[in-house]
Structure formats: structure tokens, C-alpha cells
Amino acid sequence: MKILRRKPRAQISSNGPSYPVPVMQRMEPEVLKLFLPMVIESRSELRKSGLIAMDSRQQDISAIIDRIYSKYMPDIVEKAKAIADRFLSDINRYSVKSLESTLKDFSIKFTDSSPAVDRKISDLSAEFVAMIKRVGEKHHDRVLKAVSSGSGAAGIFEELMNIEGVTRSIAKNIAEDQTRKMTSTINAVRLQEAGVTKFRWLHSSGGKTQRPLHVEADGQIYSYNDPPHIGDDGGPTLPGLEPNCRCRAIPELTF
Ligand SMILES: [Zn+2]
Secondary structure, eight states, X not given: OOOOOOOTTOOOOTTOOOOOHHHHHHHHHHXXXXXXXXXXXXXXXXXXXXXXXXXXXXXXXXXXXXXXXXXXXXXXXXXXXXXXXXXXXXXXXXXXXXXXXHTTXXXXXXXXXXXXXXXXXXXXXXHHHXXXXXXXXXXXXXXXXXXXXXXXXXXXXXXXXXXXXXHHHHHHHHHHHHHHHHHHHHHHHHHHHTTOOEEEEEOOTTSSSOOHHHHHHTTOEEETTBOOSOSTTXXXXXXXXXXXXXXXXXXXXXX
């Protein structure tokens, strides 16, 4: 007969669940691919039309920019939904594995799917799509602003070159921030479902800038249903939710 025994010194893996770097790395080019064709076509259409060369009327240039934006945006939104769903599924699997490995000394079983987890995944997918839409709108506004700035052909073209560089760094930020946000949010729901109600804030100084409030929170224990009010807007937040926040939540078990 097999005797089940509690391990004598059961402990939580000290670093806790981390963020899936390979997911970030795969997401980045996919996000870039959403916007890059629109950026490149804007530039080549303006060049082809000769409008820039002739320093044409602003409204003609704006009409071209508007037409390209209307052509690309529905497709960008549709692809964003597919990207979100695919990566959320990867992150969800990662969440189960990393939580099981963090709490391997405890007999907690996590399931891939539950109504609460599925609902949260669907919310995160909608939030991702809305965020991509906002980025597209911002991009459009930026090009239109360049057109109406009166900086002339050279100015508009230079701005379009800048926008390509900006788009690349935005894609990187989106991939990293969204991966952390999705992982942290799904972990939180899954842990609470398993009866883990508290977490320890682990500050990471990996980011370029440190948030003093996150440094202060390091090592403190908080409840998932009453997280600390240290969000950038002063509201409640979890580790990894704010832009470029690399902090982590370590599950805290009470005996
Ligand atoms: Zn942080």
C-alpha cells in the first residue's frame, strides 16, 4: 500500500511564478506585423502620388492617409483578436505549469479551464483588441498632425520615418507589457480559485525606472481581493500590470 506523506519541509519555490519570456519574444513581431504594412503603405502612397514632392494641399494628403487607415484598421482589429486568443492560450498553459511548479510541495491541482479563468481570458482578449485599436488611432492622429503641421513635404516624410521607429518600440512594449499583464491576471484568478488568497509582492529592479511605491511594497503580503493602491493612477494593482512593471506575485499560503 502506498502511504501518502506530507513532505517534511514543504515550501513555496522562492522566486514564484515568472513571466514567459518566449511568449513575449513571439508576440513582438506579430504585433509589429499588425501596424507595419499600414505605415509602409502610407509612406509609399504619398511618395507615389507625388503629393509630397509637389507640397500639395493638406486635404489631399489627409485624404490619402484617411483612406489607408480605413482600409487597414478592420483587418488590424480582426488580426489582433486572433493574436490575443492564441497568446492567451499559451499564457494560460504556462500559468498552470508555473503555478504547479511553484507549489509543487503542496497538493494543489490547477485546471486549464474554469468559468472564472475563461471569463478573465475573454476580458483580457477584449482589452488587448481595444488597446491595439487605440494604438492605431494614435498612429493615425500622429500622421495627420504631421500633415497639418505645415512642416512641408520633408517634415511629413521625416515624421513617417520616425513613426516606423516608434512602431517598432511600441510593438516591443506591447508584447512585454501584455504578456506580464495577462500572466499576472490569470495567475491571480487561478490561485484564488484554488483557495490561495494572499500573495507577496516581489519587486524587480529589471526595469529602466523603478516605481518607489513598488520598491516599498517589496516583501509585503497583500490579499488578492484587496490589492495595494499603488497603481500609476492611484488605484489598486497587482504586480506586472503597469507598463514596464516587472514585479511578481509570490503565492502566500497560510497554515
Ligand atoms: Zn513594479
